[in-house]
Amino acid sequence: MKLFDKYNRVNLTSTIITFVVGSIAFYFVLDYVLTSQLDRGLLVEQSEIVDFVKEHKEVPEPLTTKHQWTEYILINKPIALPKATTTEAFNKLENEIQHVRQLVFTIAAGGRLYRVIINQSKTETEDLLQMIILVIILMIALILLSNYLINRKLVTVLWKPFYTTIGTIKDYRLTEKKALQLPREKLDEIDLLNTSLNSMTERIHQDYHALKMFTENASHEMQTPLAVIHSKVESLLQLSQGQEAMVHQLMTIEDATLKLSRLHQSLLLLAKLENRQFELIEPVNLTSILQSKLEERELIIKAKELKVAVILEEVHLHFHQHLAEIMINNLLNNVIRYTPLHGSVGIYLTVNELSIKNYSINGALDKQKLFQRFYKEEQSAESTGLGLAIVNEICTLAGFSIEYSFISQEHVFMIYFNTQPA
Numbered sequence: 001m002k003l004f005d006k007y008n009r010v011n012l013t014s015t016i017i018t019f020v021v022g023s024i025a026f027y028f029v030l031d032y033v034l035t036s037q038l039d040r041g042l043l044v045e046q047s048e049i050v051d052f053v054k055e056h057k058e059v060p061e062p063l064t065t066k067h068q069w070t071e072y073i074l075i076n077k078p079i080a081l082p083k084a085t086t087t088e089a090f091n092k093l094e095n096e097i098q099h100v101r102q103l104v105f106t107i108a109a110g111g112r113l114y115r116v117i118i119n120q121s122k123t124e125t126e127d128l129l130q131m132i133i134l135v136i137i138l139m140i141a142l143i144l145l146s147n148y149l150i151n152r153k154l155v156t157v158l159w160k161p162f163y164t165t166i167g168t169i170k171d172y173r174l175t176e177k178k179a180l181q182l183p184r185e186k187l188d189e190i191d192l193l194n195t196s197l198n199s200m201t202e203r204i205h206q207d208y209h210a211l212k213m214f215t216e217n218a219s220h221e222m223q224t225p226l227a228v229i230h231s232k233v234e235s236l237l238q239l240s241q242g243q244e245a246m247v248h249q250l251m252t253i254e255d256a257t258l259k260l261s262r263l264h265q266s267l268l269l270l271a272k273l274e275n276r277q278f279e280l281i282e283p284v285n286l287t288s289i290l291q292s293k294l295e296e297r298e299l300i301i302k303a304k305e306l307k308v309a310v311i312l313e314e315v316h317l318h319f320h321q322h323l324a325e326i327m328i329n330n331l332l333n334n335v336i337r338y339t340p341l342h343g344s345v346g347i348y349l350t351v352n353e354l355s356i357k358n359y360s361i362n363g364a365l366d367k368q369k370l371f372q373r374f375y376k377e378e379q380s381a382e383s384t385g386l387g388l389a390i391v392n393e394i395c396t397l398a399g400f401s402i403e404y405s406f407i408s409q410e411h412v413f414m415i416y417f418n419t420q421p422a
Contacts, residue, residue, distance in 0.1 A: 008151060015147065019140045027133060034125045035101065039084045042103040045070070045118050046082070053109045059116070066093050067124060071117040078106040079115060089119045098123055161190045169197065179205035211271075229257050280398055284319040286328075287312045290349060293328050300336055307344040315351055317417065319398060327394045330387040331356050331413060338411075346410075354415040364406035371402070 045068070052060045062070045069091070082105035089100045100119040107114055165182055172180050180201035182194035233253050272278065290312055294301075301308055317324075335345055335358040346357040371392035395402045400417040 008148065008155075011151065012144065012148065015144060019144075023133070023136055023140070026136065027129070030132060031129060034129065035086070038101040038120045038122065038125065039103075041068075042084055042101060042118050042120055046103060046105060046116075049116060049118075050107065053107055057110055059107065059109045059114055064093065066091075067121040069093075069119050071119075073115045073117070075106065075113050075115045078113065079104065086122070091119075091121060099126065158187065161185045161187065162193070165190070165194055165197070172201070229253070233257060278320050278323060278397065280320050280323075281318060282321050284317050284321055284324045286315040286317055286319075286324060286354070287349060289324055289328050290347065293325070293332055294347070297332060297336055301345075304336070304339070305342050306336070306339055307342075309344070309346045310348075312347070312349045313351060315349055323394050323398075327391050330391050334387055335411075335413075344410075352416065354417075356413045357410045359409060360406075360411050361409070365404065365411065367404055370404055 045063075049060060049070075059072050062072060064070070082103055084101055084103045087100060087102050088097050089102060090096070091098050099122045101122055102120075103118045105116055107116055168180065168182060180198055182198050185191040185194060290310075294308070294310065335356055338360065339345055339358040340361055343359040344357075345359075346355070348355040371388050373386055373389045392402055394400075395415060398417065400415050403414045403416075405412045405414070
């Protein structure tokens, strides 16, 4: 849920509750005030009747108007203390029963005892009250609507710099030559955010370039002695013809040197992948790459007498040619190396996924460690333990997902990708 929607819900809810509670309270207060006004009118009318009786020794003529009328009834004993109450009474002029405020009291006149009933219609009061409540409801609705529109416009304007900042961050890449440069803003909070992000990305940018330079320099410095060692070993091998012990030692050195060289190249590739130094914008024919890499391994497959089932659809991706070849190379090397003699391999490619299966006699691999660096379930002098880690990193960079499962004595590697026409 967006911040504005959350704020708007809370704001509207609290405003509506406040207005509803306030309106109910206002209704009862207004009703009390108007009723008190009617009661004062009844008391004034009572006072006038009492004054008239004192002066003329008889009750006045009953007063009958549209909204007030008086009744006199002969009684034998006085009633309790007079008190105004709300009740219903018949209005002869209007010919209907109406809600009235009624005051009943007794008075003696001309030797007789009368019960005087003064009725004050509440019709006008109720109409006035309804009109006031209607006006209040309309005002509340208008206030809520204007508040919503103003808040929406205001919040949109206030949050525009924030979304501009978010958009700039989304588009920013560490591979750019300069750090993030967000502008100063008038709002203190947004300005503080931009300043903090500028400072943070400046440090990240410096660390990234320092790490990049270190990786490149270390790669260059390691490559030179490895090349020297390799060339010297080859020279010594040529000079050591017939000396089997020395040749064996030199071959061991050469194998270790070659493995160190592969390890060096793999670590350098991983560093480049993590630093996002590849742009995946090339049209790549994944089907062609798979066919080519399988042809390269045809002799190995025949030597191990593997049964290879291949079903390939034509798949073109926006990818990176070199990374695609590395990904396929590592997967095929892994499958062929660890499939036993006379084992089976299945390779299936569709526009949505790549599936590579191979028979195994050693059980499932550890899913938690499988794609970690230097993980090797089976020891191999040739393996660096980085092949699947590189495949996983390439998939992450490309937005693919890779999964491993062990089904019916087969290792199954599935790569799911969103195909786009190249």
